[in-house]
Amino acid sequence: MNDIAEVRVATAADAQADVRTDTRTDARSRTDTRARIQQIAVELFTSRGYEGTSLREIAERLGVTKAALYYHFRSKEDIIQSLVEDYQGQMDALIDLARSEPRTAKTRREILDRYVDIVAERDQVFRMLHQNQAVLNTMASAVRTLKTAPRRLVDQLVEPDAPLRERARMMMVLGAISVGWMYLADQVPDRHELSEVVSGLASEFARCEPGLPG
């Protein structure tokens, strides 16, 4: 059950394309190098930082030269962009979902549970983002919008005229989920158990457990 920690960056369209065109029997598919670059990149960006990781390092781990990377990605920023695309889409979809539902305790619990799932299933990308918050400020628009996601989500979960205390509560619940997962995921053997514990506590903090008024 630890494979939910994989990099998870391919889109559904990518996967379909693979199935259609990939008739080889060897293990190395046509898009495999690209995926391996992504895997190495997410690891190095997390441990040494985006700006602290050179394309030379990535290439060396892959066993190719720096120039080869430019066949698969137009730039270094293009690599990190490809890594966060899927996560970004999931977060946008979550915010849209929250927007489309009434602001009840049930909705909040549902949204929080799904947020935990998104984080847990994209563990590596999520960690990388948290380790490289500052560099996102210097990047193109698409990546930057990630930083506003928590605020946008809170806006959909509390009433527009909610008092500070309730806005703070919801923002703190999101922080509790993020940090709780980040600091505990590599310390516990069963990540599925962890995600259920985190979900449960998040709902308790948000006061939207079954039976509570919403």
Add this chain to the structure above:
Amino acid sequence: MNDIAEVRVATAADAQADVRTDTRTDARSRTDTRARIQQIAVELFTSRGYEGTSLREIAERLGVTKAALYYHFRSKEDIIQSLVEDYQGQMDALIDLARSEPRTAKTRREILDRYVDIVAERDQVFRMLHQNQAVLNTMASAVRTLKTAPRRLVDQLVEPDAPLRERARMMMVLGAISVGWMYLADQVPDRHELSEVVSGLASEFARCEPGLPG
């Protein structure tokens, strides 16, 4: 009450030295340039990242050349080290305090309140740290230990054999405080009100409000 957001890096010993030796009447004290470097650095490290900020940029904002910085600091890393020293000392003291007290609800509330105070009073440095988590991995020991602070603090707040749920709860409370403060501090007019709201909610999440069993 917004001046609690200032950089707050000078040590008590520094301040004493200033008082003793500084008899000039002009506004520029002997250690002022060093302090101004620190102020500019913490701003740039937060917005553009540590590795994304060059010494040339810091020097330009200060109106001097790059070389002048080396009179005040031995290296770039020495600058960030000086910035986090005070925060690090406060966190170590907090963990020691938690270690010295019994694990009661009252202790937990006291520690959480003081953690909120530390964060609120060192707002700028705290933000910078959260925006540059990855680069701390590549640095010398002193700065690195900051990353273990949350875990060490949780270890002192829950029983050694506490179940996952209670360890997760306390880690999530720390995350709630950190993220809650970071995302809300520049959105609310009264930071003192915010710190009280955050403290109150943290104690509620941790189930250590007055009247609860501990």
Add this chain to the structure above:
DNA sequence: GTCTATATAACGATAGAC
């Protein structure tokens, strides 16, 4: 798809004059 070779630029840091 990957290579060699290179363009171009910026970085952190130091030497030594003033």
Add this chain to the structure above:
DNA sequence: GTCTATCGTTATATAGAC
């Protein structure tokens, strides 16, 4: 305390052969 000048290194990115 700040300057000019520079060293040595590394970075992202591209051109063109294979």
